[in-house]
Amino acid sequence: MQKDDLGSLAMFLAVVDERSFTRAAAKLGISQSALSHAMRRLEEKLGLRLLNRTTRSVAPTDAGNRLIETLRPALADIDSKLISLTQYRERPAGTIRLTASEHAARTILWPVIDQLTRDNPDIKIELNIESGLTDIVAEQYDAGVRLGERLAKDMIAVRIGPPLRMAVVGAPSYFTRRSIPATPHDLAQHTCINYRFVSNGGLYIWEFEKAGREVRIKVDGQLVLNRADLMIEAAVAGHGIAFLTEDQVSDALANGTLIRVLDDWCEPFDGYHLYYASRRQPSPVFTLLLEALRARK
Template identity: 45%
Template sequence: MMRGSEHAELRAFVAISDHGSFVRAAAHLGMSASALSQTIRSLEGRLGVRLLNRTTRSVRLSSAGERLLSRLRPALADLDAAVAAVADARETPSGPLRLNASRIAAIHYIAPFVGPFLAAYPEVKLDVVVDDRLVDIVSGGFDAGVRLGERIAKDMVAVKLSGDLEMMIVASPAYLARHGTPRSPHDLGGHRCLSYREPTNGSPYRWELDRKGEKLEVAVDGPLIVTEPEMLTQIAQDGAGIAYLFAHQVRDLVASGALVHLLQDWTPAFPGFYVYYPSRRHMAPPLRAFLDFHRRSAHHRQSPPAACGMPAN
């Protein structure tokens, strides 16, 4: 039977092969380079073979080291998987789960299944902070965040929460009768556009348009700028100007003729909301339960209610 010290020696050997350096491997293992060197000497002495060819500048596996590594990796992976499976099976999700979400995501994609989730996991305490600003979830002490896919850093693990989304540029027939109909994004500069203030820096939101890869960011101007975009649907219906809103907010109004869909080929679908977190390793059981519960839920495959505003992280 393998002793604990022998297991540690084999782990140390794998770490050196992974990092290609005693110094980097020692930092990864939380020990000194000299202690790691002694560990490898002990392993080589016990096995009676040289596993590593060392110079002042490089570390390479010997032929014996290559053979050991090829057998050792799958064995250690199986061991890790067995331990993780037992730990997951015996640990009931409990304790705090802190999420940071934009307002739209919180209302339309989290709230609908929070009740059933808490009923299924009564020992989890869910703490949802609603903030349209894009925050650093790690420094903020959050387990995960919920944002539009395009806003998430590439080094994060992201799990899809909603289907793809689409925007619509709309105005009332009365407005168009008075001011004319824009035929291209450049025409928007001569119109009364209803604007929205960016939650992160307070600047006016530039309308993001895309036609077959031709991307534009249009700085619009008009009689109104708000921090609460939900106001704009009614104001657009009243003929005050042109608005840029989520399609599911105004689709029924367009179908009824209350609003007219403008520049249709400039607003293609884009990735929707995702739950994101820093790493799959050492995931807190409440977060794992939340993600698993969401996968089992059919809510993310349904269209959300028509009651939210413009892109907000």
């Protein structure tokens, strides 16, 4: 393999990921004509058609897909080996890409990232907020943070937060008009504030547990929101019952603007975990982040 071949293979993956020569060329910082020439030369050398080109998109052929299956783990391994060389620097350096839910980012990740970047000026951290469970391998993240019960079995998961509890809350003014629910099934007679996942567009189904009995309830109401702060504001204003984590509504419960119901149906559950691919070789910077998160647990 000639030295230019590695560059051509990386360009090929960029075209596949972007599904466009124009976007791939912009991402790589080269001209579209140079990228097209490199792809033609790669196909000629292999004697195979790797890409199907149309006026609207670019997609890999069967041979292209076989090449992708070979390239991704090989280049990922090379990348991890290069990253591991940073341990020989006097100061930690490198970039980490993370994905987390908004709640996990604010309560678990941000306090650690804030201090870590202050103490290590050569570290760069990209944090993307996503509500769904992200395929960190396909999306090229170093790690993600989600609830332990939602993680794939082929991931390494490290607990980085305490157990959590949910809270069913409503304003005193709301309960002057409605009876207090005694069981989760009573919520069918109440106006509830729904949460919609940004990632897949689905509505969150409220989950309860008591003495080993699990209940999942689809609730209804006038409002569907995707931000916890707006859900709290709506509940305080008397628009209905909300379902959030204890820490999100602790202030409102303390000052009496919200009251809690169905407390006995909200048992603790597994908290946040940092998860990453089992085949990933942790870089020194990643290890530094992981140790900081463990120390804060």
